[in-house]
Amino acid sequence: MRPDHVWGQLHELLSSARERVIIVAPFIKKETFTAALSAIGDRDVELLCVTRWAVMEIAAGVSDPEIAEIAERDDRVSIVLCHDLHAKLYVADERCLVGSANLTGRATGRRVPKNLELLVEVAVEHPEVRSALKQIQQTSVPADAEMARRLREQANLLVGEVDRPDFVVVADEVDSTRARWRPETRVPLRLYRVYRGMKCDYPREILAGVARDLAHLDIPPGLDETTFSKAIRSRLYELPEVATLATRGSLNLADLQQSIMGADGCDEEIAQRSAENIAEWLNYFDEVQIMATGPWEIRQGRELR
Secondary structure: OOOHHHHHHHHHHHHOOOEEEEEEEOOEEEHHHHHHHHOOOOOOOOOEEEOOOOHHHHOOOOOOOOOOHHHHHHHOOOEEEEOOOOEEEEEOOOOOEEEOOOOOHHHHHHOOOOOOOEEEEEEEOHHHHHHHHHHHHOEEEEEOOHHHHHHHHHHHHHHHHOOOOOOOOHHHHHHHHHHOOOOOOOOOHHHHHHHHOOOOOOOOOHHHHHHHHHHHHHOOOOOHHHEEEEEEEHHHHOOOHHHOOOOHOOEEHHHHHHHHHHHHOHHHHHHHHHHHHHHHHHHOOOEEEEEEOOOOOOEOOOOOO
């Protein structure tokens, strides 16, 4: 197989387009995206780019939201985001390539060392292709340069904390690590402001903590505040300790601390801080009340006055 075999397939496909191109890939690098546009040339071809932008992945360098800048300058191009996207799919008119290759230098063989990738041509009318495109149409949200800028700012905060993440969070890996996350931010009302890229005068270490929480939460971009809060509430109840609250209707500080210490192997002080943070988040994002029963106890439902 030639080093540029996958890119050869993509270049030939894109060069053949006369009316429409659809690029579906979780990871897209700006340089390779530019090369794809060059393959299309100056023909009046509509290009729909479907991708996902997660803060941790942007910080790790595997995805460039700056492709939105290209779309802003080229009215043929539009970008939409699918949060759970894992498929790789390339359409030019009635032709289609499916397989494993993202639109990155290493995946396409434009850079070495290259990845071992596979693309296979199938009919665009194949039932699975049609199903994937239909789901994209139903679940995707538009992306623009402003959204890309906000996500890059969040990613830069992470990179500032650790010179460069040496791992990549992908869909198959996130679920297995989510339960180990605990809220770091003590004041949860800060989350939405940073998520939306609003001007914040928080100290850098606080901004970095908020960005780390947002990265672990992996909330889809572009949500309004109500939907954002619901997404965080669901994420909180994925924590085993908080799931106990849903089944029992109450959760006290001592039990919460012991559960965190047992799961994380941390000391009592760290477990207490994590427990207090969880309580703050539940109080902000969910209908709970904190009762003075010894230290305190969280109970479901707002206090009736």
